[in-house]
Amino acid sequence: MPLGRHGRKGEEPAGPDAVSREVIRARGLGKRYGDKRVLEGLDLDLERGGFLLVTGPNGSGKTTLLRLCAGLATPTAGSLDINAPREAIGFAGHDPLVYRELTAIENLDLYGRLYRVSERRERIGMLLERFGLWQARNERAGSFSRGMQQRLSLCRALLHEPSLFVLDEPYSGLDDAGVDLLDRELADLRAGATFVVSTHDPARVEPLASSLLAFA
């Protein structure tokens, strides 16, 4: 499939009526932290409905790429177009991004209010039930195990029904039941959303992937 236009730098973003086939488009993408170059010269196009699987050894730049795609970092070289508003991005990374002093319900309620989720309470209850956290809903997130925090993080990422999922090693910390649950969720959501997923177990996600990015 052709890449499309090249050398697209600093173009005006698409207007609200334009429907772009590409959710993520990068040209010569680079990211540097001080003297350390983490990403360099990366070109990629991810179409709406696509599933980009990102693999590679530790320290190869997977997390950096996903943070760029989520809008949590800005590139130091090249261009990156993300045709998805912030409220349409669901991100789950290494950190669960939940406040330790708040309960599971309070954490999700906070994000639900910020994302203006409709029928917020029902949706929170449904997600907690689905991810096996309903019994622990009134416990502080700081008392959760690593796996429970990961489940809560996934609840947070799914809460506002995003159209672009950026998941950095989502299976990390999950037990067998959690892994099966996440497999089902990804399969259910696959048709209606775009995904960028990094994992150290690519075989598990590869059946869903439409493209693969392997860092050396």
Place this chain on the structure above:
Amino acid sequence: MRRYATDVAVLARKDLTLELRARDTLPAMLLFVVSALVVFHFALPKSSSGLAAKGLLWVAIVFTALVGLTRAFVPEREQRLIDGLLLAPCDRSAIWLGKSVAVLAFLAAAEVVALPAYAAFFSGIGWSTIPTSSWPTSGSSRWERCSLPSRLSAARASCCCPCSSCRSRSRSWSAASAPASPGAPRATLVSCASTTSSLR
């Protein structure tokens, strides 16, 4: 504007809840302001005017505000929770304003303790003392804006306009290309049999 105010209220309420549970910042501020007044009580000569004592009250409150401000973003820094707030579609300035509201509330609580302590160590307080001591409180919010984490400023890729059209606009970044250098990690793009996305 209503959405903006709602976001600020949600974020401020979050910070107040966190403080009520963790009790990290407010006890430190209370201890500091009382300690400062005790020290000033012994440091200030007996012949000093009441104006000097009020000046020291200002100093105590300003430094108490700084204690609160330096601790304002501790959860976001230590647990990297700032990412969660930056991902949310609320205006980035609402994060700062919500923190300001919370810190001002803590400072008001500190002044509830500071003013009686001032009356005990120095002169009695009158109605003129209360608005006088509120000046450092309002100034601290401007100070906090200058001391925002650089990350919050750096992450302002989207405009700060609260209107929905600006927030929902797709974002583009473009940076000057840097010359290629050896040793940087290389990425290999592999297309699967199904070519629903294009890679090179």
